[in-house]
Amino acid sequence: MGHQHIYCRSVFLLLAVGVFFTLACNRKSALENASEIHARLFTVDSHVDTPLRLLRSDYNLGERHEANQGKVDFIRMREGGLDAIFFAVFVGQRELTDKGYEKARKRALALFSAIDSSLNRHPNLASLALSPEDAYRLEDEDKRAVFIGMENGYPLGKDLSLVKSFHDLGSRYITLCHTKHNQICDSSTDDNGPLHGGLSEFGKQVVAEMNKLGMMIDLSHASDQSFYDVLKVTKAPVIASHSCARAVCDHPRNLSDDMLLALKKNGGVIQMCILSAYVKTPPVDAKRDSAVAAFWQRNENYDEMTEEEQKRVWQEWRQLNRDYPEPLATISDMADHIDHIVSVAGIDHVGIGTDFDGGGGLEDCRDVSEMPAITRELLRRGYSVDDLEKIWGGNLMRVMREVQSLSAQNI
Numbered sequence: 441m442g443h444q445h446i447y448c449r450s451v452f453l454l455l456a457v458g459v460f461f462t463l464a465c466n467r468k469s470a471l472e473n474a475s476e477i478h479a480r481l482f483t484v485d486s487h488v489d490t491p492l493r494l495l496r497s498d499y500n501l502g503e504r505h506e507a508n509q510g511k512v513d514f515i516r517m518r519e520g521g522l523d524a525i526f527f528a529v530f531v532g533q534r535e536l537t538d539k540g541y542e543k544a545r546k547r548a549l550a551l552f553s554a555i556d557s558s559l560n561r562h563p564n565l566a567s568l569a570l571s572p573e574d575a576y577r578l579e580d581e582d583k584r585a586v587f588i589g590m591e592n593g594y595p596l597g598k599d600l601s602l603v604k605s606f607h608d609l610g611s612r613y614i615t616l617c618h619t620k621h622n623q624i625c626d627s628s629t630d631d632n633g634p635l636h637g638g639l640s641e642f643g644k645q646v647v648a649e650m651n652k653l654g655m656m657i658d659l660s661h662a663s664d665q666s667f668y669d670v671l672k673v674t675k676a677p678v679i680a681s682h683s684c685a686r687a688v689c690d691h692p693r694n695l696s697d698d699m700l701l702a703l704k705k706n707g708g709v710i711q712m713c714i715l716s717a718y719v720k721t722p723p724v725d726a727k728r729d730s731a732v733a734a735f736w737q738r739n740e741n742y743d744e745m746t747e748e749e750q751k752r753v754w755q756e757w758r759q760l761n762r763d764y765p766e767p768l769a770t771i772s773d774m775a776d777h778i779d780h781i782v783s784v785a786g787i788d789h790v791g792i793g794t795d796f797d798g799g800g801g802l803e804d805c806r807d808v809s810e811m812p813a814i815t816r817e818l819l820r821r822g823y824s825v826d827d828l829e830k831i832w833g834g835n836l837m838r839v840m841r842e843v844q845s846l847s848a849q850n851i
């Protein structure tokens with residue numbers, strides 16, 4: 441009896457030691473193979489502002505740039521193992537007047553056409569994607585898949601029929617608002633007090649129309665009340681294309697735990713933004729802050745500037761960053777957000793949306809070529825390949841497929 445007991449214990453110990461070593465070795469080899477694992481994954485970045493650069497005739501997506509010239513091109517997407525990307529048709533918020541709406545609509549159309557020209561210029565490197573199936577097919581063809589998402593519903597004005605027009609131009613999501621309130625909903629960063637107290641009546645119609653057309657509703661930038669209002673009326677899952685966790689970094693652009701739980705219930709996904717100030721609160725730097733404020737004031741009318749003038753603004757911005765360098769958050773800080781979101785909402789509701797060329801970039805992930813470092817850190821933290829597949833694109837493609845199939849069923 442006693443012998444048998446000792447025998448059992450020994451077997452158990454041997455097994456335990458075996459399991460431990462197997463796990464440790466698996467972890468070690470997963471880390472060693474991080475680059476290979478990353479290359480095999482289907483990867484999507486749900487938000488970059490690169491099209492702003494495409495309005496300038498000299499930015500060629502088929503050429504390799506340095507990180508300080510621009511964070512995305514097709515060459516570095518390949519190097520960084522990024523298969524698919526959402527190019528933002530971004531229009532800054534101006535006055536809510538017919539004249540303002542008209543200007544915004546023209547600006548949006550110029551961006552759609554700049555994306556179109558860039559894709560036509562490089563048919564062997566990339567193509568427009570309109571569905572998850574398109575993106576997976578392009579991955580097989582070793583081509584980059586370019587989705588389009590509109591950042592800011594401002595260009596819709598009060599014309600509901602434009603939702604379909606922008607859908608037909610290729611847009612597959614609309615971020616309902618940007619940094620200020622608009623005709624659709626209140627923003628999370630407008631200091632002027634609520635305008636609608638959440639989603640407007642017109643906003644409700646926009647949500648219904650997007651559900652009908654199979655476009656994803658993007659709630660990044662929306663105020664908390666707008667977020668909850670949309671969840672009440674949408675018939676399809678929603679996304680936050682570039683936002684982080686407020687419990688880890690207290691910023692109104694980030695989602696609270698309660699919002700993460702509501703998003704889980706809705707079946708949606710939050711795509712981790714790597715804009716440093718949303719990842720980690722920067723140390724107070726009064727000199728930089730006032731230089732940045734003065735810069736924005738000087739260049740308020742950026743949208744109306746000539747190409748030459750806009751070039752000068754970019755130079756000025758680079759100089760400002762050399763004069764007042766900002767300490768950036770790291771991939772490890774970003775992974776803290778992912779850990780938190782997974783602990784609150786689970787592995788099925790998180791993805792990645794960098795905001796490259798719109799302020800996104802970390803100390804150790806400065807451009808799209810450095811994205812494998814994110815996979816390496818997540819493997820180091822014990823995420824499995826299955827988890828990584830979900831984070832890097834599976835979750836977002838699931839939501840997109842569901843949004844599109846609900847539309848096909850004529851909800």
Ligand SMILES: [Zn+2]
Nearest residue numbers: 591661682798
């Ligand atoms: Zn944004």
